[in-house]
Amino acid sequence: MNHPAHFPVLYQNYELLRKYQAKLNELDPVQRSPLHLACFYGTKPPKLKIAEEEIAFKFNNKELIQEDTHTKRVMDFLMSNMIADPYQTDKLFGWTLYDCAFSILNLYVIQKLLKQLSQTCAIVLEKFKNLKEDFFTVVYYSLKFGYNDLFRLMSEIPYFKKALSMENCNGESLLYLAVKCGNHDNVEELLDNGAKANTIVSTYNKRSVLHFAVENGHNEVVRLLLDRGAFPDIMDRYRSTPLHIDSSKVIYQSAQLLLNYGSDVNFADNFGRTSLQLAATC
Secondary structure (H helix, E strand, O other): OOOOOOOHOOOOHHHHHHHHHOOOOOOOOOOOOOHHHOOOOOOOOOEEEEOOOOOEEEEEOOOOOOOOOHHHHHHHHHHHHOOOOOOOOOOOOOOHHHHHHOOOOOOHHHHHHHHOOHHHHHHHHHHOOOOOHHHHHHHHHHHHOOHHHHHHHHHOOOOHHHHEEEEEEEEEHHHHHHHHHHHHHHHHHHOOOOOOOOOOOHHHHHOHHHHHHOOOHHHHHHHHHHHOOOOOOOOOOOOOHHHHHHHHHOOOHHHHHHHOOOOOOOEEEOOOOOHHHHHHOO
């Protein structure tokens, strides 16, 4: 028989769960806490369909997934109000919190546990080393959802470097995804592991990751890419440079930074337009 705080978790009833806050650390007859049960709820990321080629790994990720905000709310409440014991096992399967989360590859829970229980990194690392068939799936979705601690941990596995050449069905690399999100830490992690600052995205008019960092106004990422050797006047298919992109905006966000690194205001694109001319017409 479950204890009172277990039922709201089973039914994902946040309001009812709050009423039993004083009983959150009680265990049921098989030594499961409400947190054990919560680890079984969440979005299981669909496994990537990987096609290994000579150099790159192509994968199809047309299936878009969104994480359940209601489920995350229940988990956040439990993590904030319970004493999480990562080593406690239940009597049913002998599972810990991590075992429960790994059973459905619940990345949100694994990230939360890692952040709160940093001493358990070695446990998680060992578990991921044994999940080779899901490796790319975990790397991709931890980056996509901004799970920095989890992504950084994955980078310690030697196999991680193979993921640097991985592209999805739109020709988007991991570096592109991190840059577009403006996630400075993950961009730095990828560059530290060998990703190239002058990476070109094979679609989207052959733009570089620097183009996208400028386009999305992520100045810290722009600075990081330039510091790591990105060419300030790198061109896309139409000979447009990152400065062309920024000069087309009403509010310039990266222009001064690009100029400081030597970008040329008089460089013309395929249509004969310079950055200076574009800025004058905005």
